[in-house]
Amino acid sequence: MMTVLELRSVSKSYRSDFLFRRMPALTDVTFDVAAGETFAYLGHNGAGKTTTIKSLLGLIRVDAGNIRVFGHAPGTMAAKRRLGYLPENPYFYDHLTAREFLHLAARLNDMNRSDAKHRADQLLALVKMDHKANVRLRNFSKGMLQRVGLAQALIGDPELLVLDEPMGGLDPVGRYEVRRILEELKSRGKTLFMSSHILADVETLADRAAILNGGTLRRLVDLHELGHQERIMDLKFTQLSEAMVGELVRRGYPVERRAEAHHVLVEEHFAMAGLIDELVRSGSRLLRAAPHRVSLEEIFLREVERDVGQTPEDLLHRTVDELVGATSVKEESTP
Numbered sequence: 001m002m003t004v005l006e007l008r009s010v011s012k013s014y015r016s017d018f019l020f021r022r023m024p025a026l027t028d029v030t031f032d033v034a035a036g037e038t039f040a041y042l043g044h045n046g047a048g049k050t051t052t053i054k055s056l057l058g059l060i061r062v063d064a065g066n067i068r069v070f071g072h073a074p075g076t077m078a079a080k081r082r083l084g085y086l087p088e089n090p091y092f093y094d095h096l097t098a099r100e101f102l103h104l105a106a107r108l109n110d111m112n113r114s115d116a117k118h119r120a121d122q123l124l125a126l127v128k129m130d131h132k133a134n135v136r137l138r139n140f141s142k143g144m145l146q147r148v149g150l151a152q153a154l155i156g157d158p159e160l161l162v163l164d165e166p167m168g169g170l171d172p173v174g175r176y177e178v179r180r181i182l183e184e185l186k187s188r189g190k191t192l193f194m195s196s197h198i199l200a201d202v203e204t205l206a207d208r209a210a211i212l213n214g215g216t217l218r219r220l221v222d223l224h225e226l227g228h229q230e231r232i233m234d235l236k237f238t239q240l241s242e243a244m245v246g247e248l249v250r251r252g253y254p255v256e257r258r259a260e261a262h263h264v265l266v267e268e269h270f271a272m273a274g275l276i277d278e279l280v281r282s283g284s285r286l287l288r289a290a291p292h293r294v295s296l297e298e299i300f301l302r303e304v305e306r307d308v309g310q311t312p313e314d315l316l317h318r319t320v321d322e323l324v325g326a327t328s329v330k331e332e333s334t335p
């Protein structure tokens with residue numbers, strides 16, 4: 001498989017406000033992105049996502065390490081020709097219409113007048129904005145602007161798209177629409193590199209994810225393998241007595257109440273039969289026993305909160321809360 005992006009031990013620091021001190025923004029970051037892959041770059045605010053993106057575009061120079069884009073140094077013509085970029089907060093000429101803006105972008109990309117017109121219309125159709133072609137950008141919602149921004153990134157028909165928070169600031173409908181376009185681009189064989197902190201959005205889209213925390217790469221996750229990695233069972237009971245809930249919590253089992261049922265997570269399969277037996281005998285009913293699917297969110301929280309010093313039980317409790325949150329976000333985003 002051809003390697004499109006290659007980062008080797010990349011470090012970058014910025015000068016802080018205090019004289020002579022430099023603050024590390026990236027420390028020893030190494031990963032590859034293969035052709036055709038959708039790669040999610042995840043991290044909290046200030047994790048170093050934009051810094052990484054700027055360095056692979058050649059917009060800033062790193063202090064140490066090596067970056068290759070299609071085998072070329074970042075920022076060179078050979079690298080830039082094959083790459084499209086959607087910035088974090090794209091600034092558009094808001095007095096232009098969508099068609100005029102894309103026409104201008106195509107002209108700046110060295111296309112002649114008629115090719116540029118053709119390309120602008122083609123891309124407006126691709127991002128489903130052809131019905132708004134003659135509307136000025138200032139009248140667009142954030143979601144529509146983001147789609148025009150994607151069209152702009154696609155002007156030169158790049159093989160690689162670098163997207164900094166493509167769903168940032170969008171409502172569920174806007175996110176859904178952008179995600180649909182990204183799915184379309186993925187199915188056309190484009191390589192996508194996108195930063196995000198909306199995990200539910202990338203989970204369905206990405207092939208792999210990198211989790212960045214404080215400038216350090218904590219983990220690379222293969223999303224196709226997610227869910228088969230860990231053996232946790234989710235037991236759903238009704239009529240679990242308060243006394244029994246207290247007892248389970250005392251023994252360290254994460255217990256979550258949802259509607260009329262209690263969910264108990266059991267880490268070891270061998271402990272499961274005994275526990276079910278005991279709870280059924282105490283008068284509760286087992287409604288379901290299912291493998292607890294490990295979500296990207298759970299792994300993310302585990303990686304970025306490792307430093308906080310929580311016990312494994314705290315973490316399991318915490319992630320159950322987060323999982324409930326993640327599910328409702330997913331439902332909202334599908335109109």
Ligand SMILES: Nc1ncnc2c1ncn2[C@@H]1O[C@H](COP(=O)(O)OP(=O)(O)OP(=O)(O)O)[C@@H](O)[C@H]1O
Binds near residue numbers: 014043046050051052
């Ligand atoms: N030009 C700059 N000068 C000084 N410090 C900077 C500069 N750009 C970024 N930083 C610092 O580097 C760190 C990483 O910032 P970066 O913008 O890469 O994070 P990010 O992951 O993109 O965050 P966000 O989710 O907020 O966009 C932060 O601590 C930030 O304050």
Ligand SMILES: [Mg+2]
Binds near residue numbers: 049050051088164
């Ligand atoms: Mg950023």
